[in-house]
Amino acid sequence: MAEAGSPGFFNTRARGDWVRLRTLVVLRWIAITGQSAAVLVAGRLLGFAIPLSLCALVISAAVCVNLAAYYLHPAEKRLSERGTLLSLAFDLMQLGILLMLTGGLNNPFAMLILAPVTISATALRIRSTLALGLVALALIPLLELVHLPLITGRGTPLEVPGLYRLGLGAGLATGIVFLALYARRITVEVYRMSEALSATQLALAREQRLAAIGGVAAATAHELGTPLATIKLVAGELARELEGDPQLADDARLIREQADRCGEIMADLSRTGRQDAHVRHAPISAVVEEAAEPHAGRGKQVIVRYGGLPVARAGGEQPEVARTPELIHGLRNLVQNAVDFAQSTVWIDISEREGGLRIAVGDDGPGFSADILPRLGEPYISTRARGGRERGGDPYEGMGLGLFIARTLLERTGGQIAFANGADSRRRRKDGSRPVEVAQPPGAIIEIVWPPGTLVVSRQAVRGPLGRNPPEDAGHRPEGDLADDRNNAADMQA
Numbered sequence: 001m002a003e004a005g006s007p008g009f010f011n012t013r014a015r016g017d018w019v020r021l022r023t024l025v026v027l028r029w030i031a032i033t034g035q036s037a038a039v040l041v042a043g044r045l046l047g048f049a050i051p052l053s054l055c056a057l058v059i060s061a062a063v064c065v066n067l068a069a070y071y072l073h074p075a076e077k078r079l080s081e082r083g084t085l086l087s088l089a090f091d092l093m094q095l096g097i098l099l100m101l102t103g104g105l106n107n108p109f110a111m112l113i114l115a116p117v118t119i120s121a122t123a124l125r126i127r128s129t130l131a132l133g134l135v136a137l138a139l140i141p142l143l144e145l146v147h148l149p150l151i152t153g154r155g156t157p158l159e160v161p162g163l164y165r166l167g168l169g170a171g172l173a174t175g176i177v178f179l180a181l182y183a184r185r186i187t188v189e190v191y192r193m194s195e196a197l198s199a200t201q202l203a204l205a206r207e208q209r210l211a212a213i214g215g216v217a218a219a220t221a222h223e224l225g226t227p228l229a230t231i232k233l234v235a236g237e238l239a240r241e242l243e244g245d246p247q248l249a250d251d252a253r254l255i256r257e258q259a260d261r262c263g264e265i266m267a268d269l270s271r272t273g274r275q276d277a278h279v280r281h282a283p284i285s286a287v288v289e290e291a292a293e294p295h296a297g298r299g300k301q302v303i304v305r306y307g308g309l310p311v312a313r314a315g316g317e318q319p320e321v322a323r324t325p326e327l328i329h330g331l332r333n334l335v336q337n338a339v340d341f342a343q344s345t346v347w348i349d350i351s352e353r354e355g356g357l358r359i360a361v362g363d364d365g366p367g368f369s370a371d372i373l374p375r376l377g378e379p380y381i382s383t384r385a386r387g388g389r390e391r392g393g394d395p396y397e398g399m400g401l402g403l404f405i406a407r408t409l410l411e412r413t414g415g416q417i418a419f420a421n422g423a424d425s426r427r428r429r430k431d432g433s434r435p436v437e438v439a440q441p442p443g444a445i446i447e448i449v450w451p452p453g454t455l456v457v458s459r460q461a462v463r464g465p466l467g468r469n470p471p472e473d474a475g476h477r478p479e480g481d482l483a484d485d486r487n488n489a490a491d492m493q494a
Contacts, residue, residue: 035098144165235252376419
C-alpha cells in the first residue's frame with residue numbers, strides 16, 4: 001500500500017544524501033584516465049589532428065575539481081542533493097566540451113553522455129534527474145551543430161553520413177530516457193524491498209524478544225514459587241499465633257494476601273513463556289488461537305475451525321507444529337488484516353491434506369480489489385477500503401508492509417501463500433497450481449499451504465490451553481528441595 005511520502009517513482013525520501021563524495025571522485029578519476037588515454041591514442045598513434053592543448057585544458061579542469069574535493073572535504077562526506085546534481089552536471093558539461101573538440105557526434109565516445117543521467121536516476125530525486133536529463137538532451141543537437149571536425153593523418157575530415165548522425169542523435173536521446181527510466185525503476189524497487197525487509201527483520205526481532213522475555217518470566221515464576229510458598233506458610237503460622245493481637249494478625253494476613261497476589265502476577269507473566277515442550281511445540285489450533293488472541297477483542301468475532309468444526313468440538317488428534325516467531329507473527333498479521341476489514345466475522349479454517357497443512361484466513365468484508373489482487377504480498381500497495389466503500393467505509397491507506405511481512409515470514413516456514421476473494425473460489429496461483437479452497441467467508445481469503453514434512457513435527461491429542469510450567473525433573477533436585485515443595489504444597493492447600 002502506498003502512503004503519502006512513501007518511496008515511489010516520483011517521490012523518494014532521503015535519496016540525495018546517500019552518495020559519498022569519494023564515490024564521485026573515484027568515478028571522475030576513471031573518466032579522466034579514459035579521456036586522457038583516448039585523446040593520446042587518437043592524436044599520437046592514429047594520427048588525428050586533435051587540439052591536444054585544448055583537450056588537456058578541459059581534462060585538467062576535471063583534475064582540479066577532484067583535487068579540490070579531496071583537499072577541502074573528507075573522503076567519506078555525503079553530498080547533499082544539490083551537491084550531487086552539480087557534480088554530475090559538471091561531468092556532463094566537461095564531457096560535452098571535450099566531445100565538441102573531438103568531432104561531436106562523429107566521435108564514437110559520444111555515447112558516454114548517458115552515464116551522468118543514469119547515475120542521477122539511481123541516486124537523486126526525479127526532479128534533479130529530469131533537470132540533468134534535459135541538459136543531456138539539449139547537448140545532443142549542440143554537438144551536431146558546434147564541433148571541431150576530426151582530421152585524419154591524410155588531411156581529410158572524418159565524418160559519418162548525415163542520416164547516420166541523425167539516427168545516432170535519436171538513439172542517444174532514446175537511450176538517455178530509457179536508461180534513466182530503467183535505472184530509476186530498478187533502484188526504487190530495490191529501495192522498497194530493502195525497507196520492507198528491514199521492517200520484516202524488526203518485526204521478527206520484536207517477536208523473538210517477546211518470546212525471550214516470556215521465557216524469562218516463566219523461569220522467574222517457577223523459581224519464585226518456593227519462596228512465595230514459604231512466605232505464605234510463615235505468614236499463616238504468624239496469623240494463628242497472633243490471634244490475641246488483632247493489629248499484628250491483620251499484618252500477617254496482609255502478607256499472606258500479598259504473597260498470593262505475587263503468585264497470580266507471576267502466573268500471568270508466565271502465560272507468554274512456556275517451558276521446554278510448551279515453548280517449542282503445540283497443536284496447530286493452539287498456535288492459531290495464540291496468534292489470533294490479540295485481535296479477538298476488537299469488536300469482531302474470530303472463529304477458529306479445524307476440519308470444518310469449531311476447535312472446541314473438533315476433538316481427535318491434531319498435528320503438532322513448532323511455535324516459531326515467524327509462524328505466530330505471520331499468522332497474527334493475517335488475522336489483523338482480516339479483522340481490520342471484516343464487517344463482523346473472521347474465519348480461520350485449519351485442515352489437513354495429503355500429509356500437508358492448510359490454513360485459510362477469511363472475512364466478510366469487501367474483499368480485495370481486482371486490479372491489485374495479482375500484486376498482493378508486495379510492499380507499498382493500497383488494498384481496499386475498511387468497512388467497504390459501497391457501505392460508506394473509510395478509505396484505508398497504509399504501506400502494505402503487514403501482508404508483505406506475513407508473506408515473508410510464512411514462506412520462511414515453508415508455506416505457500418495465495419490471495420483470493422470469496423466469489424473467486426476457482427482462482428489459481430501464479431504458478432498454475434490448484435485453486436484456492438474457499439469455505440464460507442464471502443470477503444477476502446488468504447490461504448497458506450505447507451507441503452508434507454515442512455511444518456508438522458508430530459501428532460497428539462488436543463489439549464486445553466497451555467498451562468503452567470511443569471516442575472523440574474525430580475532426579476535433578478536435592479531431597480531437601482523436594483521436601484520443602486511437599487510442605488509448601490500442603491500449606492497452600494490448607
